[in-house]
Amino acid sequence: MRFSPFPASRPSPLGRRLRLGGAALIAAAVFVVDTFTPLSSAVAVLYVLVLLLVGDELPGRKLWVVTLACAAMATISFAFAHGEDVELAPTLRLMVSLAALGVAAFLTGRNLAAREILQAQARLLDVTSDAIFIRDTQGRVTFWNRGAERLYGWTRDEALGQDAHRLLETLLPAPSDEIAARVACDGAWQGEVTQRRKDGGILTVLSEWILERDAATGAHALLESNTDISDLRRADEALRRSEARYRTIFNTLAVSIWEHDFRPVKTALDELRAQGVTDLADHLARNPEVAREIKARVGITDVNATALKMMGVADKGDFFQRLEDLLPETDDSFAQFLIAFDAGAPRFETETTVRSRTGEMIPVMVALNFPPDAQGLDRVQASIVDLTEQRRMQERLDRARSELEHALRAATLGVLSASIAHEVNQPLAAISNAAGAAQRWLDRATPDLDEAKEAVADVVHAAAHAAEVVRGIRGLIAQTPADRAALPVDGLLAASAGFVRREIAEHGVELILDPQAPDTVVHGDRVVLQQALVNLMLNGVQAMSAVPAETRRLHVRSRREGGEAVIEIADTGPGFPPDAADRAFEAFFTTKPGGMGLGLAICQSAVAAHDGRIAVLPSDQGARIEIRLPAVA
Numbered sequence: 001m002r003f004s005p006f007p008a009s010r011p012s013p014l015g016r017r018l019r020l021g022g023a024a025l026i027a028a029a030v031f032v033v034d035t036f037t038p039l040s041s042a043v044a045v046l047y048v049l050v051l052l053l054v055g056d057e058l059p060g061r062k063l064w065v066v067t068l069a070c071a072a073m074a075t076i077s078f079a080f081a082h083g084e085d086v087e088l089a090p091t092l093r094l095m096v097s098l099a100a101l102g103v104a105a106f107l108t109g110r111n112l113a114a115r116e117i118l119q120a121q122a123r124l125l126d127v128t129s130d131a132i133f134i135r136d137t138q139g140r141v142t143f144w145n146r147g148a149e150r151l152y153g154w155t156r157d158e159a160l161g162q163d164a165h166r167l168l169e170t171l172l173p174a175p176s177d178e179i180a181a182r183v184a185c186d187g188a189w190q191g192e193v194t195q196r197r198k199d200g201g202i203l204t205v206l207s208e209w210i211l212e213r214d215a216a217t218g219a220h221a222l223l224e225s226n227t228d229i230s231d232l233r234r235a236d237e238a239l240r241r242s243e244a245r246y247r248t249i250f251n252t253l254a255v256s257i258w259e260h261d262f263r264p265v266k267t268a269l270d271e272l273r274a275q276g277v278t279d280l281a282d283h284l285a286r287n288p289e290v291a292r293e294i295k296a297r298v299g300i301t302d303v304n305a306t307a308l309k310m311m312g313v314a315d316k317g318d319f320f321q322r323l324e325d326l327l328p329e330t331d332d333s334f335a336q337f338l339i340a341f342d343a344g345a346p347r348f349e350t351e352t353t354v355r356s357r358t359g360e361m362i363p364v365m366v367a368l369n370f371p372p373d374a375q376g377l378d379r380v381q382a383s384i385v386d387l388t389e390q391r392r393m394q395e396r397l398d399r400a401r402s403e404l405e406h407a408l409r410a411a412t413l414g415v416l417s418a419s420i421a422h423e424v425n426q427p428l429a430a431i432s433n434a435a436g437a438a439q440r441w442l443d444r445a446t447p448d449l450d451e452a453k454e455a456v457a458d459v460v461h462a463a464a465h466a467a468e469v470v471r472g473i474r475g476l477i478a479q480t481p482a483d484r485a486a487l488p489v490d491g492l493l494a495a496s497a498g499f500v501r502r503e504i505a506e507h508g509v510e511l512i513l514d515p516q517a518p519d520t521v522v523h524g525d526r527v528v529l530q531q532a533l534v535n536l537m538l539n540g541v542q543a544m545s546a547v548p549a550e551t552r553r554l555h556v557r558s559r560r561e562g563g564e565a566v567i568e569i570a571d572t573g574p575g576f577p578p579d580a581a582d583r584a585f586e587a588f589f590t591t592k593p594g595g596m597g598l599g600l601a602i603c604q605s606a607v608a609a610h611d612g613r614i615a616v617l618p619s620d621q622g623a624r625i626e627i628r629l630p631a632v633a
Helices: 013-036 043-054 061-082 088-127 146-152 164-168 176-186 230-252 263-274 280-286 288-295 305-311 333-342 374-379 388-443 449-478 489-499 501-506 526-546 599-609
Strands: 131-135 141-144 188-196 202-213 220-228 256-261 299-303 347-355 361-369 380-386 484-488 510-515 521-525 553-561 564-571 613-617 624-630
Touching (some): 013 043, 013 061, 043 061, 043 088, 061 088, 131 146, 176 188, 176 202, 202 230, 256 305, 256 374, 280 288, 280 333, 288 333, 299 374, 333 347, 361 388, 374 380, 388 449, 388 501, 484 489, 484 526, 489 501, 489 521, 489 526, 501 526, 521 624, 526 553, 526 564, 526 599, 526 624
Parallel strands (some): 510 553
Antiparallel strands (some): 131 141, 202 220, 256 299, 256 380, 347 361, 484 521, 553 564
16 A cells, blocks of 8 residues: 555635636637637647546546536537538547547546545544654655644644654664664564653654655655554563562562462363263272372472472472472372362362472471462462471470479469468467467466357367368369358358457457348358458458557448449558559469468459459558359349
């Protein structure tokens, strides 16, 4: 296809009317001269001028109508001038004129058709999305299509006559002389160039140059077609950066990455299906050699640096080529993989062992994702995690756990021993005090038998309490069910206060017993709850030993709030330091010199065993401890 560097343009309406009018005047003048003057030359041949003037405006049939009209006018003029006296010379001149008209009409029609083709080609150049322009021998723009206007921003009027590559600031991939020589030799050139838009934007375009020569004149022009590939190049560059980033991650990841070609796996499974195998798991169980044969066909296509280090291989060229080279004969994970692959599972994970280059068996975790279709089976990546250190850590952890359990049992025995000593110490102290009092009453010059009997009764009562405590501890160790019963709260309070009556008297403490829950009952173990209350009362009595005797008061009160029985024990001692209130119920934490730090911890355990709560309340003076237990409806 040839493109003219100067596409024809259609004349204006006024020019068209002038040409048609001029053609009509010429036709009339030729007719008059040919008809009414005695010229002997072939005047009718001048009708060719009419065809030349109207040929561009009268395509197709209209051109032949004008041609026939001119021929008719020439024939009429011949008949009028010569009549019946027909001579050979005038007749030949008429024939020449008519032949000239025919040839002129034919050539004009063909020229018009060619021009229409050129105009259609020019219109095509305008509607294409590519930027197309034509440069003359000096590089000046002689044609600039709409695609060039859209791409570069310059209008046709702005671009025409401009040096194209100076206007666009074109950067060529090679010296311009070298490209010009190639165009002159081959008639064409193609390559990527960089150009600038009118707004300053930089474009990368795929440029194609076609050299057009005029055989007659030797003139030539260059048709240049440019396709914007800036987005494509940016996408390509982004893809290259992404691949480089992926390759960096692939090679530096702390996890071993292996790429496999699993296409043979799919082929083998398809062959099994074609052979009628429907239950793959059963078939592999009965024919274990099938899994081994398929495993031998799986190739390892790539690995990262971590995999090389893990397997003791220097470089990728020396790495294992086949999966069977590194999986032991006893491995059954590959059969599990085949079952998952055949079932269409999106992911597969397993633990297995692999054989390093040195023959060491390495425990690993294998995880891989299957591609959604069979298109990516040639490069399926598996993440391989070396479990050697994890296994060693697990072994060390198991040993540490065993040692910790042993130490915990020893500590538990120590706590239990301390708890027993703490709990039994109170009734033993009561027995000792009561027995001493009885001995003093009997050692008087006149023994006071009544007081002695009362002291001995206290001994018996304390001994019975000690026996209950020991029995409760034995039941706790043996995990026997607790002996629980309905216990009136006020009665529980009074009985507990009775156990500390002598200590209260010895320390000069005023006991204020304020029972306000006469009909409230809790369900629990009497001995355990009594012991918790006794511990709290004794703690209060002992805490007040450092304050003046006249200010020592132990206030014990009970009440009911909704579905709970509330017991509050308050003393006028120094109270808890701010940093000790939160830790008051921790085992072995104490603020008393020589204290064991088990009293409040045991109280908390006892209350918790009865689904209750115990807390230290804020107080302006001394300590306030509150117990809340579920009340029986």
